[in-house]
Amino acid sequence: MTARGESLGVAFSDEDLMEFLGRAGLPDAEDLLDDPAWVKWRGGQAHFYGTG
Numbered sequence: 001m002t003a004r005g006e007s008l009g010v011a012f013s014d015e016d017l018m019e020f021l022g023r024a025g026l027p028d029a030e031d032l033l034d035d036p037a038w039v040k041w042r043g044g045q046a047h048f049y050g051t052g
Contacts (some may be wrong), residue, residue, distance in 0.1 A: 012049050 001008045001017060003024040014033060021029030021039075032038040033049040034046065044050065 014047055 001011050001020045003020070008024065009016075011020060014030075017033065017039075018029040020046045021032065026032060026038075040047075041047075
């Protein structure tokens with residue numbers, strides 16, 4: 001995951017993503033996951049992280 005041009009880590013679930021967004025100063029991250037103005041899903045479907 002990247003926020004403001006800084007790599008914050010790899011998310012393996014929505015919970016991971018919300019944790020990273022919270023650390024980036026967005027406490028209501030769950031409300032932002034489906035808002036394309038805030039979250040851009042790359043390399044696959046939204047909310048699908050793949051397991052291998």
